[in-house]
Amino acid sequence: MRFRHHLFICTNERQSGSCCAQRGAFDLLRTLKNELRRRGLDIEGGIMANKSGCFGRCEQGPNLVVYPRGSWHQICTPEQAVALIDELSAEHPS
Ligand code: FES
Known part of the structure; x- marks a missing residue:
């Protein structure tokens, strides 16, 4: 196993309409x-965090x-990003 979790962040840009x-x-x-x-x-x-x-x-x-847990998140603030890392870290305490 290389990484315990992979975070795929949509960075797509659309010509019209809302986009990440x-x-x-x-x-x-x-x-x-x-x-x-x-x-x-x-x-x-x-x-690991990657663009998607x-x-x-x-x-x-x-x-x-x-991944691999397959949970979806809308992350709008730095605090929410840190909270997600806290949550994932707690799944596998070192
Ligand atoms: S632009 Fe991110 S989900 Fe479509």
């Missing part, structure tokens, strides 16, 4: 990567999916 890029997906991605790095979780056995394409929930973004 427009709704703060790149700030979310940056916050998650910085927080994972700060906690030393961005290593094998930890949690559209999930078809464009009006509710920014959207994120956690």
Whole structure:
């Protein structure tokens, strides 16, 4: 096993209508990567955050999916991003 969790953050940008890029997906991605790095979780056995394409929930973004557990999240604030990392970390205390 390489990473315990993969976070796929939609960063899709649409020409018209709402999209995750427009709704703060790149700030979310940056916050998650910085927080994972700060906690030393961005290593094998930890949690990886990656960009993803559209999930078809464009009006509710920014959207994120956690694998392998398959949970869907709308993360709108840095506090929510940190809370998700807290939650995932608690599943596998080191
Ligand atoms: S643009 Fe993110 S779900 Fe469609």
